[in-house]
Amino acid sequence: MFVYEKKLQYPVKIKTPNPALAKFIVSQYGGPDGELGASMRYLSQRYSMPYPELKGLLTDIGTEELGHLEMVAAVLHQLTREMTPEEIKRAGFDTYFVDHTAGVYPTAASGFPWTAASMQVKGDVIADLNEDLAAEQKARVTYDNILRLSDDPDVNNVMRYLREREIVHYQRFGEALRRTLDKLNERNFYAINPSFDR
């Protein structure tokens, strides 16, 4: 069961609309390393996790990622408010606008719509936690790249915040991997999947 909280995790207050920035920030909404994929990955992986600390961590980080999805949407929504057709064309936002107007749609910056093909649920604790570590690094690099491209201080505050969360999540997934290895049967030398091979 999920309950909505009518607040963002971190404030989003973009003073200057700028559809040119929305064009690439949308990738953190529906791109290959974006927040939608992050939340779906963790919230789907948790069912085959063998230990309570892993079920807990994936539930809690997956839930936080839903909050980040909402923050990225808030950034996109505010960057695209009150646009004129001239601004849309000048910003190169026309290719998004023609399909979605100023709506928020989960797509990569390249225009490829969100796909579950950019995430995996292997059903194996070691493989899934390694995927999660990689996912956090890839999301961090995407925020690095956004910070390289954006000069809007209101946007960059939010991007820096979200980027730092990736670092914290990486640490927690690394710790979860350590806890898992400690718990695997000592004779389970090759880390055989404990939720499948009993």
Place this chain on the structure above:
Amino acid sequence: MSRNKSDSNYRYGDLPASAPLAMAYVPMQESVSPSYESMEALSRGTLFPGLDLPFMNLVNDTLESTPLTEMQAIDFVVDELELYLDTHADDREAFDLYQTMLALQQEARERFTKACGPIQQTDQLGMKDYAWLSSPWPWDYQPRMEV
């Protein structure tokens, strides 16, 4: 121990005769201290200075204190501690801090809800009218409409 010889180009190295499956290694965080004060934690995106690794060393200014950011800051520390406790369930210091923050969270929630409206639908217990729709939605922001 014997040298692990291989015909491939891969560089030579010593491995025990029967090495376990190679595994990524991340050191455990040892403690919740030192930690930032809650508004600074929210502004920086982590409670823990040891994990605070900003891009190009550029750091967010500490957020201005408003009823909303006060509550967001406490909520953030609660969330951050929950992730820590998921991998450190036996850390008493962390759990004590978590208890302290939960008490502060409850106070902050009540204060905010009274002044600005419900955060969850069920915060409307005892309210005169259906207030869920009258407070601003969190993604809506106009520079002139400061909360």
